[in-house]
Amino acid sequence: MDWLTTVDHKKIGILYLIAGFLFFIIGGLEALVIRYQLMVPMNDVVSGQLFNELITMHGTTMIFLAAMPMLFALMNAVIPLQIGARDVAFPFLNSLGFWTFFFGGVLLNLSWFANAVPDAGWTSYVPLASTTYSDGHGVDYYVIGLQIAGIGTLLGGINFMATIINMRAPGLTFMRLPMFTWTIFITSVLIVFAFPVLTVGLVALMFDRLFHANFFESANGGNTVLWEHIFWVFGHPEVYILILPAFGIISEVVSTFSRKRLFGYSSMVFATMLIAFLGFMVWAHHMFTTGLGPVANGLFSIATMLIAVPTGVKIFNWLFTLWGGSIKFNTSSMFAIGFVPTFVMGGVTGVMLASAPADYQYHDTYFVVAHFHYVIVGGLIFGIFSGLHYWWPKMFGRKLNEVLGQITFWTFFIGFHMTFLIQHFLGLLGMPRRVVSYLPGQGFDNMNLISTIGAFLMGIGTIAFIINVFVTWSKPRNAEADAWGDGRSLEWTIPSPPPEYNFKQLPLVRSYDAWWKEKMDGNKAMTPAEPVGPIHMPSPSILPFIMSVGLFIAGFGFMYNKLIVAGAGLLITFACMAIRSLFDDHGFHIEPEDQEKEVHV
Amino acid sequence: MNRWHVLKRLLPLMVGLMLILSACGREDLSTLNPQGPVAQSQYDLMKLSIGIMALVVIVVFAICIYVLIRFRRRKGDNTIPKQVEGNHTLEIIWTSVPLILLLILGVPTIQQVFNLSKDYSQDPDAIQVKVTAHQYWWEFEYPDYGITTAQDLIVPTGKKIYFQLHTADVKHSFWIPAIGGKMDTNAGITNKMYLEFDKEGVFRGKCAELCGPSHAYMDFKAKAVSEESFNNWIAAMHEPAQVAADAEIATLFTNACLSCHAIGESTADSARTGPDLTGIGGRVTVGSILYNDEAPVADNLVEWITDPQKIKAGANMPSAGDMGLTPEQVQGIADYLADYKLNY
Ligand code: HEM
Numbered sequence: 029m030d031w032l033t034t035v036d037h038k039k040i041g042i043l044y045l046i047a048g049f050l051f052f053i054i055g056g057l058e059a060l061v062i063r064y065q066l067m068v069p070m071n072d073v074v075s076g077q078l079f080n081e082l083i084t085m086h087g088t089t090m091i092f093l094a095a096m097p098m099l100f101a102l103m104n105a106v107i108p109l110q111i112g113a114r115d116v117a118f119p120f121l122n123s124l125g126f127w128t129f130f131f132g133g134v135l136l137n138l139s140w141f142a143n144a145v146p147d148a149g150w151t152s153y154v155p156l157a158s159t160t161y162s163d164g165h166g167v168d169y170y171v172i173g174l175q176i177a178g179i180g181t182l183l184g185g186i187n188f189m190a191t192i193i194n195m196r197a198p199g200l201t202f203m204r205l206p207m208f209t210w211t212i213f214i215t216s217v218l219i220v221f222a223f224p225v226l227t228v229g230l231v232a233l234m235f236d237r238l239f240h241a242n243f244f245e246s247a248n249g250g251n252t253v254l255w256e257h258i259f260w261v262f263g264h265p266e267v268y269i270l271i272l273p274a275f276g277i278i279s280e281v282v283s284t285f286s287r288k289r290l291f292g293y294s295s296m297v298f299a300t301m302l303i304a305f306l307g308f309m310v311w312a313h314h315m316f317t318t319g320l321g322p323v324a325n326g327l328f329s330i331a332t333m334l335i336a337v338p339t340g341v342k343i344f345n346w347l348f349t350l351w352g353g354s355i356k357f358n359t360s361s362m363f364a365i366g367f368v369p370t371f372v373m374g375g376v377t378g379v380m381l382a383s384a385p386a387d388y389q390y391h392d393t394y395f396v397v398a399h400f401h402y403v404i405v406g407g408l409i410f411g412i413f414s415g416l417h418y419w420w421p422k423m424f425g426r427k428l429n430e431v432l433g434q435i436t437f438w439t440f441f442i443g444f445h446m447t448f449l450i451q452h453f454l455g456l457l458g459m460p461r462r463v464v465s466y467l468p469g470q471g472f473d474n475m476n477l478i479s480t481i482g483a484f485l486m487g488i489g490t491i492a493f494i495i496n497v498f499v500t501w502s503k504p505r506n507a508e509a510d511a512w513g514d515g516r517s518l519e520w521t522i523p524s525p526p527p528e529y530n531f532k533q534l535p536l537v538r539s540y541d542a543w544w545k546e547k548m549d550g551n552k553a554m555t556p557a558e559p560v561g562p563i564h565m566p567s568p569s570i571l572p573f574i575m576s577v578g579l580f581i582a583g584f585g586f587m588y589n590k591l592i593v594a595g596a597g598l599l600i601t602f603a604c605m606a607i608r609s610l611f612d613d614h615g616f617h618i619e620p621e622d623q624e625k626e627v628h629v
Numbered sequence: 630m631n632r633w634h635v636l637k638r639l640l641p642l643m644v645g646l647m648l649i650l651s652a653c654g655r656e657d658l659s660t661l662n663p664q665g666p667v668a669q670s671q672y673d674l675m676k677l678s679i680g681i682m683a684l685v686v687i688v689v690f691a692i693c694i695y696v697l698i699r700f701r702r703r704k705g706d707n708t709i710p711k712q713v714e715g716n717h718t719l720e721i722i723w724t725s726v727p728l729i730l731l732l733i734l735g736v737p738t739i740q741q742v743f744n745l746s747k748d749y750s751q752d753p754d755a756i757q758v759k760v761t762a763h764q765y766w767w768e769f770e771y772p773d774y775g776i777t778t779a780q781d782l783i784v785p786t787g788k789k790i791y792f793q794l795h796t797a798d799v800k801h802s803f804w805i806p807a808i809g810g811k812m813d814t815n816a817g818i819t820n821k822m823y824l825e826f827d828k829e830g831v832f833r834g835k836c837a838e839l840c841g842p843s844h845a846y847m848d849f850k851a852k853a854v855s856e857e858s859f860n861n862w863i864a865a866m867h868e869p870a871q872v873a874a875d876a877e878i879a880t881l882f883t884n885a886c887l888s889c890h891a892i893g894e895s896t897a898d899s900a901r902t903g904p905d906l907t908g909i910g911g912r913v914t915v916g917s918i919l920y921n922d923e924a925p926v927a928d929n930l931v932e933w934i935t936d937p938q939k940i941k942a943g944a945n946m947p948s949a950g951d952m953g954l955t956p957e958q959v960q961g962i963a964d965y966l967a968d969y970k971l972n973y
């Protein structure tokens with residue numbers, strides 16, 4: 029019950045982690061079925077229809093329900109601590125954000141049980157995603173599930189923007205923010221600009237499907253290419269929403285485990301901003317073969333290539349952070365170090381794709397599949413694994429097991445390269461993506477086999493991680509506050525796991541890498557910025573949960589055209605909103621004498 | 630098992646892998662084995678970008694490996710390394726070097742973008758082809774010659790072929806990897822591009838945009854022939870349709886098949902909901918993926934007509950059972966069609 033009503037960012041972080049990881053496993057199983065089907069030519073484990081459903085659900089689940097939530101888990105767990113805050117700016121919204129994401133995701137996955145699974149790809153290009161060519165409710169699940177989950181993401185973005193602007197500890201100026209906080213801040217800005225675009229697109233598609241509007245119906249004056257523009261105006265920044273936080277994680281981990289401050293901090297900050305800005309300018313590089321004409325293709329080619337410059341700055345800054353350092357190897361740092369060359373490989377194929385005439389050959393082939401998995405698995409998932417091993421002691425008070433960690437790293441790392449490196453060549457040899465099978469003798473057979481073996485190796489790595497979590501669970505909570513001994517930012521100044529109120533007294537920040545500076549000055553703790561006093565806390569609430577259930581019910585109502593159900597669902601949600609606004613809730617205080625009683629997560 | 634055994638097992642795999650990669654795939658399919666000027670220009674860009682990117686990767690890997698070996702923490706080492714803030718010279722170098730590399734790649738990119746979008750629609754020397762993509766087959770119309778064919782695109786070598794790309798339903802993408810890059814077919818929009826065929830031969834074409842359950846099987850063939858053969862083919866296409874010798878089969882064929890398919894010069898729209906069957910006995914495949922050099926055409930035809938759904942799920946053609954055809958009748962129709970070849 030505690031967990032349904034909590035508004036504490038640390039607990040919400042854990043909820044995001046559990047839910048996100050669960051969806052990661054579902055998406056991973058879908059991937060394994062896909063790879064198993066493609067292991068040998070003309071395999072018939074799944075039908076063409078089921079295959080399209082699998083790739084659609086795999087892509088959608090991984091991006092929206094696994095990768096993003098696991099990032100939200102880390103940002104919830106870490107950001108308030110890194111900036112010396114007691115919670116996020118809007119704890120109630122934070123909880124609402126989680127529950128809408130969760131119920132949106134559940135709705136989407138219920139499609140498997142309703143026997144109406146979305147099948148138009150995670151991009152849901154029309155007309156394939158229109159009622160004419162995808163009848164049944166499959167794509168409706170996609171549209172409405174993502175719409176509800178998207179609310180959660182948008183709320184999270186707004187919340188973290190507000191938190192980072194307003195709730196920094198005294199002395200923590202913007203140019204003293206830890207890199208992870210910076211990337212989350214910029215990611216939040218991206219979310220706030222990009223997600224409304226998705227919302228609008230989904231509403232238009234929903235109107236087309238449910239009420240026969242004609243936004244995308246070319247026979248009636250609509251335009252199918254419009255959907256592609258809307259989708260990618262959202263979709264490209266989305267890629268950066270995913271990868272920027274990983275950049276932040278890598279920056280923290282690399283500098284902690286080499287005992288050095290981040291090389292070129294200010295250039296890192298500006299590079300991040302530049303990447304975010306350019307990220308909005310390049311959406312049409314997903315559409316080089318759509319027929320936009322040479323001027324558009326030329327401009328978008330060049331704009332896309334430019335992103336390589338700030339990205340390169342980041343890569344070299346990481347390498348020179350390690351240079352001259354004292355590098356400690358453990359699971360977390362190895363994932364971070366493995367990230368650097370892997371991500372470079374994903375980045376350079378990105379530049380190759382940016383050359384439009386060459387992309388006429390690459391587009392929609394396995395070369396692209398290889399490229400984006402290098403970026404999102406080799407970049408983001410490595411980043412998340414690194415971050416989880418790094419902050420696990422802070423979140424749970426226990427360090428993950430190193431031996432199992434090494435097994436996770438090596439199987440996952442080797443499996444990953446085995447799966448995806450070879451797919452570049454599959455694409456170049458002419459294998460299109462999203463194909464349920466392929467004829468024998470086209471030169472694809474052996475490479476597909478190798479790729480499938482690699483995928484199963486990654487599966488083993490994931491299982492090792494799960495075992496690790498349970499093994500660690502059974503151990504005593506003995507992690508120290510500064511669990512790695514080399515912590516640099518504020519989260520390492522408070523106990524692991526932190527008490528409910530995080531900081532008994534808000535710390536005074538005197539420089540960049542605040543905690544490191546105090547340690548170097550020989551201090552054992554941060555200088556407090558306030559006297560000990562009662563701490564104000566927000567009260568828990570079940571309303572966010574009920575509101576999300578309301579939306580979930582409304583979603584079903586709309587989908588199956590039961591407007592009464594839809595209305596009832598919305599009524600529940602609005603009633604909760606009314607209750608929330610009509611009844612004041614002032615929260616409560618933790619008095620100084622109670623603060624000593626360790627109130628753990 | 631000792632190490633050597635593992636190695637011995639892996640060795641053939643490695644060698645095999647190298648052979649596959651160095652052979653660069655099938656000549657009629659691989660983009661790494663370009664068979665025409667368009668694919669060649671794209672391949673040149675690919676090589677240029679791979680070269681530049683390999684350079685970048687090697688530099689990063691080298692620094693990475695050096696750092697990892699040189700700066701690993703030794704046991705019991707508790708020294709604090711020097712806290713370096715940054716280095717302007719270095720940062721300027723790794724901002725400007727990439728810019729130069731991008732310039733080297735950017736200039737030919739822009740050139741090729743404009744080059745490949747040239748318009749040959751008014752060129753009297755170019756062959757105009759209207760492509761219409763259907764779930765899950767391809768229709769090729771030659772407006773200048775007043776003929777339409779399906780699945781096998783016949784083109785003369787040495788001429789520009791100018792394509793106008795349409796779709797009859799969802800979005801598809803027209804792609805002949807060995808000859809040149811792809812272009813989408815969008816609902817309500819006409820896309821244009823040109824290709825050129827240097828050599829005679831049959832090249833594999835594919836649909837590259839998810840278009841439904843049988844997307845994977847939406848292949849086609851581009852058959853490049855000499856100019857003389859091409860003209861013979863045009864002439865043969867204009868000849869009156871060849872009717873089945875057996876009158877019963879002929880009637881059956883008309884009733885059961887010609888409501889959707891066309892043969893000869895029939896141009897009724899209703900006869901264009903399925904692929905044109907003129908000269909189908911001489912095509913490379915039946916139903917895109919049943920190769921006629923692997924099994925007799927007649928057998929492939931029987932297989933297809935009996936149950937199209939088994940070969941291409943979601944295909945818009947009824948099965949023999951739906952059309953009320955007995956196996957003997959199917960065989961009769963298949964034999965007739967298998968013999969229907971064009972001389973060119
Ligand atoms: C366990 C590791 C993974 C494996 C083995 C795997 C494998 C695959 C395969 C085989 C496809 C289908 C390719 C095609 O024919 O189009 C695919 C598509 C995709 N994957 Fe993964 N994947 C993995 C992890 C991920 C992750 C972590 C993400 C994102 C965070 C992701 C995002 C996608 C997306 C967006 C698509 C495209 C779906 C579509 O075409 O609609 N994958 N993956």
Ligand SMILES: [Cu+2]
Pocket residue numbers: 765800801802836837838839840844847
């Ligand atoms: Cu298609």
